[in-house]
Amino acid sequence: xxxAGQRNFRVRFERRVPGxxxxxxxxxxxxxxxxxxxxxxxxxxxxxxxLEAGRLESTMQGTLTVLRSSVTAALxxxxxxxxxxxxYKDKVCQIRSIIPTPDNREIxxxxxxxxxx
Numbered sequence: 001x002x003x004a005g006q007r008n009f010r011v012r013f014e015r016r017v018p019g020x021x022x023x024x025x026x027x028x029x030x031x032x033x034x035x036x037x038x039x040x041x042x043x044x045x046x047x048x049x050x051l052e053a054g055r056l057e058s059t060m061q062g063t064l065t066v067l068r069s070s071v072t073a074a075l076x077x078x079x080x081x082x083x084x085x086x087x088y089k090d091k092v093c094q095i096r097s098i099i100p101t102p103d104n105r106e107i108x109x110x111x112x113x114x115x116x117x
Contacts, residue, residue, distance in 0.1 A: 010085035011064060012037045013075060035079065036071030040064045042088065042111075059114035060091065065106055072107050081111055 013035040019028030044062035064081060066072050081093045093111035100107050 008086065009040050009042045009064070009083060009088065010037060011040050011042075011066070012082045012084050013071060013079055014082060015076075015079045032080070035074065036069075037084065038066050038069065038071060040066040040109075042083075042086075059112055060088075060093070061096075061110070061112045064109045064111055066109065068100065068105055068107055072109075075107070075109070081109065 014032040015035055016030050017033050019030045022028050042062055042064050044060060075095065075098055077095050077098065079095050081095060083089055083091045083093075091113050093113040096110040096112050098107060098109050
């Protein structure tokens with residue numbers, strides 16, 4: 001289990017909400033709504049580059065560990081994480097997988113930035 005000093009990144013989780021109809025048959029764009037903000041520990045995974053459409057593209061990947069709460073227990077892979085403090089401030093990451101720890105007190109979330117959301 002992580003100590004409070006190791007959870008040094010503030011992260012906001014968001015879920016995509018469909019835009020709906022404007023009343024004239026036009027589809028409104030989808031928006032992101034905040035689910036909640038938590039403290040977490042982030043371990044980046046370095047050195048990932050891939051060839052995308054003939055050019056080298058770099059993505060950031062890593063594991064975010066957070067305490068289990070009503071906010072984090074409700075996360076799904078269609079959600080995203082936005083760092084709001086620390087060196088990764090303003091980075092938006094897609095959630096790739098959600099894995100509870102064996103004692104079910106924490107959740108490890110695999111994140112990836114630089115991919116389609």
